[in-house]
Amino acid sequence: METSTPPLETQPNHSNxxxxxxxxxxxxxxxxxxxxxxxxxxxxxxxxxxxxxVKFNKPATIASIVTEAGLPAELAAIVEQVVRATRLxxxxxxxxxxxxAAHFRDGLECGVSASDLQSQFxxxxxxxKLIRRARIRCRSVVWHAWxxxxxxxxxxxxxxxxxxxxxAVSYPTISRNFLREQxxxxxxxxxxxxxxxxxxxxxxxxxxxxxxxxxxxxxxxEGWWATEKNRVEKDSLAWNQMLAYVESNQAIxxxxxxxxxKPMRGVIYGDPIDSPNLPQALGExxxxxxxxxxxxxxxxxxxxxxxxxxxxARSRGEADRFTRDILSLVNIAEQCRGFCLIEDLVxxxxxxxxxxxxxxxxxxxxxxLTDDQLIAMAHRLASCFGGGTIRFxxxxxxxxxxxxLQRCYSDDGNGDGILTPAGIKMLAENFPTNKLIxxxxxxxxxxxxxxxxxxxGPAIMLQxxxxxxxxxxxxxxxxxxxQRHRGPLHSWEQEDQRQGRTKQSSxxxxxxxxxHFSIPNVVFPAFEMCDKAAERFCQxxxxxxxxxxxxxxxxxxxxxxxxxxxxxxGYMPTVxxxxxxxxSLRYRLQDGKPLIYACGFDQQDDGGRGPGIDExxxxxxxxxxxxxxxxxxxxxxxxxxxRPRKAINR
Amino acid sequence: MRVDRELMxxxxxxxxxxxxxxxxxxxxxxxEQLEERSKGVLAMGQSTLYPMLYNLESQGLxxxxxxxxxxxxxxxxxxxxxxxxxxxAADLQQWSALVExxxxxxxxxxxxxxxxxxxxx
Numbered sequence: 001m002e003t004s005t006p007p008l009e010t011q012p013n014h015s016n017x018x019x020x021x022x023x024x025x026x027x028x029x030x031x032x033x034x035x036x037x038x039x040x041x042x043x044x045x046x047x048x049x050x051x052x053x054v055k056f057n058k059p060a061t062i063a064s065i066v067t068e069a070g071l072p073a074e075l076a077a078i079v080e081q082v083v084r085a086t087r088l089x090x091x092x093x094x095x096x097x098x099x100x101a102a103h104f105r106d107g108l109e110c111g112v113s114a115s116d117l118q119s120q121f122x123x124x125x126x127x128x129k130l131i132r133r134a135r136i137r138c139r140s141v142v143w144h145a146w147x148x149x150x151x152x153x154x155x156x157x158x159x160x161x162x163x164x165x166x167x168a169v170s171y172p173t174i175s176r177n178f179l180r181e182q183x184x185x186x187x188x189x190x191x192x193x194x195x196x197x198x199x200x201x202x203x204x205x206x207x208x209x210x211x212x213x214x215x216x217x218x219x220x221x222e223g224w225w226a227t228e229k230n231r232v233e234k235d236s237l238a239w240n241q242m243l244a245y246v247e248s249n250q251a252i253x254x255x256x257x258x259x260x261x262k263p264m265r266g267v268i269y270g271d272p273i274d275s276p277n278l279p280q281a282l283g284e285x286x287x288x289x290x291x292x293x294x295x296x297x298x299x300x301x302x303x304x305x306x307x308x309x310x311x312x313a314r315s316r317g318e319a320d321r322f323t324r325d326i327l328s329l330v331n332i333a334e335q336c337r338g339f340c341l342i343e344d345l346v347x348x349x350x351x352x353x354x355x356x357x358x359x360x361x362x363x364x365x366x367x368x369l370t371d372d373q374l375i376a377m378a379h380r381l382a383s384c385f386g387g388g389t390i391r392f393x394x395x396x397x398x399x400x401x402x403x404x405l406q407r408c409y410s411d412d413g414n415g416d417g418i419l420t421p422a423g424i425k426m427l428a429e430n431f432p433t434n435k436l437i438x439x440x441x442x443x444x445x446x447x448x449x450x451x452x453x454x455x456x457g458p459a460i461m462l463q464x465x466x467x468x469x470x471x472x473x474x475x476x477x478x479x480x481x482x483q484r485h486r487g488p489l490h491s492w493e494q495e496d497q498r499q500g501r502t503k504q505s506s507x508x509x510x511x512x513x514x515x516h517f518s519i520p521n522v523v524f525p526a527f528e529m530c531d532k533a534a535e536r537f538c539q540x541x542x543x544x545x546x547x548x549x550x551x552x553x554x555x556x557x558x559x560x561x562x563x564x565x566x567x568x569x570g571y572m573p574t575v576x577x578x579x580x581x582x583x584s585l586r587y588r589l590q591d592g593k594p595l596i597y598a599c600g601f602d603q604q605d606d607g608g609r610g611p612g613i614d615e616x617x618x619x620x621x622x623x624x625x626x627x628x629x630x631x632x633x634x635x636x637x638x639x640x641x642x643r644p645r646k647a648i649n650r
Numbered sequence: 651m652r653v654d655r656e657l658m659x660x661x662x663x664x665x666x667x668x669x670x671x672x673x674x675x676x677x678x679x680x681x682e683q684l685e686e687r688s689k690g691v692l693a694m695g696q697s698t699l700y701p702m703l704y705n706l707e708s709q710g711l712x713x714x715x716x717x718x719x720x721x722x723x724x725x726x727x728x729x730x731x732x733x734x735x736x737x738x739a740a741d742l743q744q745w746s747a748l749v750e751x752x753x754x755x756x757x758x759x760x761x762x763x764x765x766x767x768x769x770x771x
Contacts, residue, residue: 095726096700098716098724098726099677099700099726100696100700102676102677102678102723102724102725102726103677103678103681103696103700105723106676106677106678106679106725107678109721110678110682120695120696121695121696121697122695122696122697122698123697126697127696127697127700127701130697130698130700130701131700131701131704133701134700134701134702134703134704134705134708135704137704137705137708138704138707138708
C-alpha cells in the first residue's frame with residue numbers, strides 16, 4: 001500500500017510537490033544544509049525563467065516530528081518510545097511517528113488532557129509490537145519474497161552446516177581384511193610348493209631382449225617372436241637374434257620349467273618384494289584395489305621366453321623340448337589364475353599364445369610330434385581351466401568392491417552408513433578421469449583434504465547411495481554376472497531376451513557426475529567384454545584341438561576327412577561348436593589342405609575368407625556385431641586354422 | 651461496558667470499515683466516533699486502532715493518504731477501497747446472520763427463547 005509523504009509544512013509560494021520539514025534551528029544549520037536547500041534554477045538564459053525549482057529537504061527525524069507537533073513532554077516521550085521500539089525501517093518509523101503525533105495533537109485540540117491521552121494509550125511496548133507486526137504486513141510482495149527466501153536460505157545453510165559436521169566426523173570402519181584372508185590361504189601351504197618365488201628369482205636374471213635395429217621399439221623387440229600375428233622366418237636376422245637369446249637363457253628356462261610343475265602359485269599379495277612402492281608401515285592393511293600384481297606381467301615375460309624356446313625346438317625337430325615348453329606354458333597359465341580378474345585375463349593371454357604355437361606347429365611341422373605326444377598335448381589343452389565353456393572368476397572383483405565399501409562408508413552397526421571424506425577421496429582417486437570430471441575439476445578438489453572436500457562432500461554424500469544400498473547393488477550385480485552368458489556366444493541374445501536384459505550393462509558407460517562416486521561403477525569390470533574374451537579363448541582352444549585331431553586322422557587314414565563329424569568320437573569326443581552359430585565348426589579343404597573356421601558375429605558362412613593380416617583386428621572383425629558399421633565384420637569369417645600370419649624375414 | 655478482546659477482534663474491523671463507508675477519516679476521528687456511536691462498547695485505544703488500520707491497509711481494504719487538515723496540519727486519512735467495500739458488504743451479511751442466529755436462541759435481549767424442536771408451539 002502506498003502511503004504518501006506528509007506535507008508537514010506547506011510553503012505557499014512553492015509547488016505542491018515540494019514537501020518541506022520545519023526549518024532547521026540555526027544551531028543545526030550547516031553548510032551542507034544550505035547547499036542542499038539552495039534552489040537550483042534550470043536556466044535557459046536570462047529570457048526564460050525556469051518553471052521548476054528543485055529543493056532538497058533536511059531529512060526528518062522522530063525528534064523533529066515530535067518537536068514540530070508541539071506535544072507535551074509525556075506524550076512526546078510515548079511517541080518516541082513506541083516508534084523506536086517498533087524497529088521498523090526509518091521511513092516507516094517516521095510515518096508512524098507523524099501519525100501518532102497527529103493523533104495526540106487531535107486529542108489535545110479536542111480538549112482531552114495529556115494525562116488522559118497517556119492513560120488511554122495503553123502499554124507502549126505492546127503497541128510497538130502490534131504496530132511493527134501490522135506495518136511489516138504492509139510491505140511489498142517482493143520484500144516478503146526476499147525475506148522468506150533469505151529465511152529459507154538460512155535454514156538450508158543451517159541444515160547443510162549440520163551435514164558438514166556429520167560428514168566431517170564420519171569415518172570408515174574396516175572390519176575385514178580381504179588381503180590377509182587371501183594371503184593366509186597361501187601361507188597355509190608349504191613354501192617349497194610355491195611357483196612364484198622361483199619364477200621371480202629366475203626372471204630377475206633375464207636381460208632385456210636386444211633390439212633388432214634402432215627402428216624397433218621396446219615393445220616390438222620384446223614381442224617380436226611371440227605375437228600372434230608374426231611368423232619369424234628361419235635364418236633371418238630376427239630368427240638368429242631370437243635363437244641367440246633363447247640359447248643364452250637356458251638356465252632361466254629350466255627354472256621356469258621347474259616352477260611350472262609346482263602345485264601352488266605362491267603369490268603373497270602386497271609382498272614388499274613385489275610391491276616396494278606400497279606403504280610398508282601398513283603391512284597388509286592396504287586396500288585390495290591398490291594391490292599391484294607384478295607377477296602377472298612377469299609371467300607374460302616367461303611366456304614369451306618359453307614360446308621362443310618352443311619355436312626354436314620345433315625348428316630343430318626337438319619334440320620333447322617342444323612338448324615340455326607347451327605343457328609348462330599351460331601350467332604357468334593355470335598358475336597365473338588367481339583371485340583377481342586381471343590374473344585370469346593374463347592367464348588367457350598366455351594360453352591364447354600357446355594355442356597359436358600349437359596351431360602353427362600343426363601347419364608348419366606336422367610330423368614333429370608322435371601320436372602319443374599329440375594325444376597327450378590335446379588332453380592337456382582340453383582340460384586347462386577345467387575345460388568346456390570357460391568363465392572368469394569374479395570372486396576377487398566382488399571382494400574388491402566390498403573392501404572398497406568398508407573403506408569408503410561409515411558403519412552404523414546395522415549394515416548401513418554414509419559416504420565418508422576418506423571414501424570420496426578413495427573413489428575420486430580410483431575412477432579414471434574423463435572430460436566431464438575435468439570440466440567440473442571436482443575430483444582434483446575432492447582428492448585433497450582441503451576445504452573443497454568438506455564443502456562438496458556433504459552434497460556428494462547426500463546424493464550417493466547409502467552403504468546398504470551399495471551393498472545390495474553389489475550383491476545384485478555380481479549375482480546377475482554369475483548367471484549371465486553361461487552358454488556359448490550364439491545363445492546370449494536369446495538368453496538376454498528371455499531374461500529381459502539389456503545387451504550392455506550401463507555400468508562403465510555412465511558418465512554422470514555421481515557415477516564417479518559409485519562403487520559399482522568404479523570397481524565393476526565390463527562383464528560383456530570379459531565373457532567375449534572367454535569365448536574367444538574357447539573358440540581358439542577348440543580350433544587347436546580340431547587341428548590336432550585332423551592331423552591324427554590324416555596319419556591313420558592317409559588323407560584328410562571329408563567332414564569334421566568323421567573325427568568324433570575316435571579323435572575327439574564331439575565336433576566342437578562354432579560358438580557364433582551353435583552349429584559345428586566350419587571345415588573344408590582348400591588347395592588340398594584343411595581350413596577350419598567360425599562364422600564370426602555376422603553368423604554368415606563366407607567360405608572361410610578371413611580379413612587380411614594387416615586389417616586383422618580381432619574385436620572389430622570378429623567379435624563385434626556389425627551394427628553401426630556393416631562393412632566391418634560382415635563378409636569375413638574367423639579362420640582358426642591355418643592362422644593368418646605375417647612373415648618376418650629381415 | 652467494554653467488549654471482550656476476542657469479540658473485539660472480530661467486530662473491530664467491521665466497525666472501522668463501516669465508519670469509513672460514510673467517508674474518509676483520520677485516526678483520532680475514528681477513535682472518537684467508535685466510542686460515541688457505540689456508547690463506549692466498541693471504544694478502542696491507539697494500541698488497537700492503529701495496528702488494525704495497518705492490517706486493513708495490508709489487506710488492501712483501506713488506503714491511507716497524508717493530507718493537510720483545516721488547521722494546516724498533516725493528517726493521515728483512511729478511506730475504503732473497492733475491495734474494502736466488498737468485504738464490508740460480505741461482513742455485514744455474516745454479522746446479520748449471526749445476530750439473527752443469536753436472536754433466535756434468545757441470547758440477544760428482548761427475544762423470546764424459541765422452541766428448538768420437539769416441544770409444543
